[in-house]
Amino acid sequence: xxxxxxxxxxxxxxxxxxxxxxxxxxxxxxxxxxxxxxxxxxxxxxxxxxxxxxxxxxxxxxxxxxxxxxxxxxxxxxxxxxxxxxxxxxxxxxxxxxxxxxxxxxxxxxxxx
Numbered sequence: 001x002x003x004x005x006x007x008x009x010x011x012x013x014x015x016x017x018x019x020x021x022x023x024x025x026x027x028x029x030x031x032x033x034x035x036x037x038x039x040x041x042x043x044x045x046x047x048x049x050x051x052x053x054x055x056x057x058x059x060x061x062x063x064x065x066x067x068x069x070x071x072x073x074x075x076x077x078x079x080x081x082x083x084x085x086x087x088x089x090x091x092x093x094x095x096x097x098x099x100x101x102x103x104x105x106x107x108x109x110x111x112x113x
Contacts, residue, residue, distance in 0.1 A: 035112035047083040
């Protein structure tokens with residue numbers, strides 16, 4: 001019984017690594033790519049969480065030209081600026097953002113059905 005009293009396990013902090021990584025330039029911001037259903041088979045793809053230093057209009061112009069779809073930049077009071085694209089462009093948008101070097105693969109979250 002005396003051995004159990006002596007061997008007290010150290011306190012484990014599961015968030016210790018997360019706080020250490022977050023302190024380095026706040027790089028844990030995620031880019032969320034979602035799909036929203038419209039009428040019937042129509043859908044919208046939204047891209048949110050890009051850094052404010054990027055020109056959303058230039059990114060939108062390149063996305064529209066690359067995927068032959070229409071889109072717009074919407075100002076949301078909670079989320080800030082959000083890029084909307086016509087159709088299901090989740091995989092296309094994520095690969096485009098990674099190839100151009102805007103975000104890393106680890107910082108993209110794809111949502112939807």
